[in-house]
Amino acid sequence: MNRFTLIFLFLVTWLSVFAQTQFSTLRQLLSVPLALSPALVCYAALTHGFGVTISLAVLSGLWIDSLSASPLGVSTMPLFLLGFTLQLQRHLILRDQGFAQFWIGLGAGAGVPLLTLGVLSLTRSQPVTGGFTFIQLLLMGLLNGVACPALFWMFDFLHRIFDYRPLTTSSFRTDRETVRGRQFRPR
Amino acid sequence: MLKRTHYLALAGVGLLTLGLLNLPVSLQTQVKSAIGASFLPLFGIRAASDSLLDRAGYQVLPRSTLIDNLLRLERENAELKVSALQGKDALAENQRLRATIGAAPRGPWHLKLARVVGRDPTTWWRTLQINLGSRDNLKPDHVVMSGEGLVGRISQAGLTHSQVALVGDAECGVAVVVKETRDLGIIKPGQTLSGDGGLVEMTLLQNCPGIMAGQVVLTSGLGGIFPAGLPVGTIVDTRNENGNVFTTARIRLAANLNRLEEVWVLQP
Numbered sequence A: 001m002n003r004f005t006l007i008f009l010f011l012v013t014w015l016s017v018f019a020q021t022q023f024s025t026l027r028q029l030l031s032v033p034l035a036l037s038p039a040l041v042c043y044a045a046l047t048h049g050f051g052v053t054i055s056l057a058v059l060s061g062l063w064i065d066s067l068s069a070s071p072l073g074v075s076t077m078p079l080f081l082l083g084f085t086l087q088l089q090r091h092l093i094l095r096d097q098g099f100a101q102f103w104i105g106l107g108a109g110a111g112v113p114l115l116t117l118g119v120l121s122l123t124r125s126q127p128v129t130g131g132f133t134f135i136q137l138l139l140m141g142l143l144n145g146v147a148c149p150a151l152f153w154m155f156d157f158l159h160r161i162f163d164y165r166p167l168t169t170s171s172f173r174t175d176r177e178t179v180r181g182r183q184f185r186p187r
Numbered sequence B: 001m002l003k004r005t006h007y008l009a010l011a012g013v014g015l016l017t018l019g020l021l022n023l024p025v026s027l028q029t030q031v032k033s034a035i036g037a038s039f040l041p042l043f044g045i046r047a048a049s050d051s052l053l054d055r056a057g058y059q060v061l062p063r064s065t066l067i068d069n070l071l072r073l074e075r076e077n078a079e080l081k082v083s084a085l086q087g088k089d090a091l092a093e094n095q096r097l098r099a100t101i102g103a104a105p106r107g108p109w110h111l112k113l114a115r116v117v118g119r120d121p122t123t124w125w126r127t128l129q130i131n132l133g134s135r136d137n138l139k140p141d142h143v144v145m146s147g148e149g150l151v152g153r154i155s156q157a158g159l160t161h162s163q164v165a166l167v168g169d170a171e172c173g174v175a176v177v178v179k180e181t182r183d184l185g186i187i188k189p190g191q192t193l194s195g196d197g198g199l200v201e202m203t204l205l206q207n208c209p210g211i212m213a214g215q216v217v218l219t220s221g222l223g224g225i226f227p228a229g230l231p232v233g234t235i236v237d238t239r240n241e242n243g244n245v246f247t248t249a250r251i252r253l254a255a256n257l258n259r260l261e262e263v264w265v266l267q268p
Helices: A003-021 A024-030 A037-047 A050-066 A076-092 A098-122 A132-162 B004-021 B025-060 B063-101
Strands: B110-119 B127-130 B143-145 B150-157 B162-166 B174-178 B184-188 B199-204 B216-219 B231-241 B246-253 B262-267
Touching: A003 A037, A003 A050, A003 A132, A003 B025, A003 B110, A037 A050, A037 A076, A037 A098, A037 A132, A050 A076, A050 B004, A050 B025, A076 A098, A076 B004, A098 A132, B025 B110, B174 B231, B199 B231
Parallel strands: none
Antiparallel strands: B110 B127, B110 B262, B127 B162, B143 B150, B143 B262, B150 B162, B174 B184, B174 B216, B184 B199, B199 B246, B216 B231, B231 B246
């Protein structure tokens, strides 16, 4: 991890929250927004430190609520709990495996909105929900399931571009070369 | 195993969430506007790119199409001028009659065109953002319409952007009347099973056997926010609930809320 990848992570999160309010075509096709914050928090929790994960979860929650009709702070707790749990259990997760990334993304994509609805039910808000909400949660889970491995691949690519390359030293030394043959003469 | 930092983070975020949720509404709106201001550059870039695309589209359009459009608009303008004259006469007559019965006069509405710049990032609110705010004299409860019908009302007015609660949202209850039968009802917040955003449910205040599909629904003017007579939609089907005490009808909204690009804000 270096400064560039960290900046990129926060920049992508900021852009993804804005993208969540745009792209009406996806909304018309699937009835769900392009909500990638859970997948981004999953990536941060599995590859970065505790501080980065918590900052990302809190910031993205506040950004989402600032553009939404939800009371401020509603989205923060579910994203934080996701990052917190993954951080604590990340030594048990096969985080380099695509299938593990997919299932974690799927669970996070469906679980975070469900938790947010749970927090909303504790306030005086009246969210518009119905039978179709479960299908929407499933679709959002699938969207994040697909996005999670894609985010890992994208950030690994950026990491390779911006990070220092490991120094490759060869064990070959000319002064230790063993020269064989009949014509051998000591130097 | 939880460490001390974990406990501190858990307590910190918990307190932050509780603090934010318990802020007074006005302060919460201000904090939201301040955080949302970080997206202003992106809204600006989006508006600029839209305008650039529009201009590029105009460059590509053939001259004959532009002239056809101009002639059509001139014809429509002439027709609308005649309608406006008739409307003015009717308004003057209405005001005279209202004065006769001692009712408060109703002034004409001022219209402001606004561009839709974003939708709610969640699926459980029916709101959108427009590019006008309090600096354009927009205030909460101003009515928002499209050319086809009622869209909603302004729920929060920031400095440069405002949030519009759409018809069917919990923040936007609408008192309506069926044009043909004059039966009164209200549009309640809720989601239809198909998740179709163009359908909302109306509960009529009594059992109304005369209600049927195809009838037009208008705002009734009760409630004080929406003026009477604005088109809301058309009845799709009806059903009776609670032992035929209430009639519930599904309404197909006149305005297509999923494809809105520009809306009109009605200012009294």
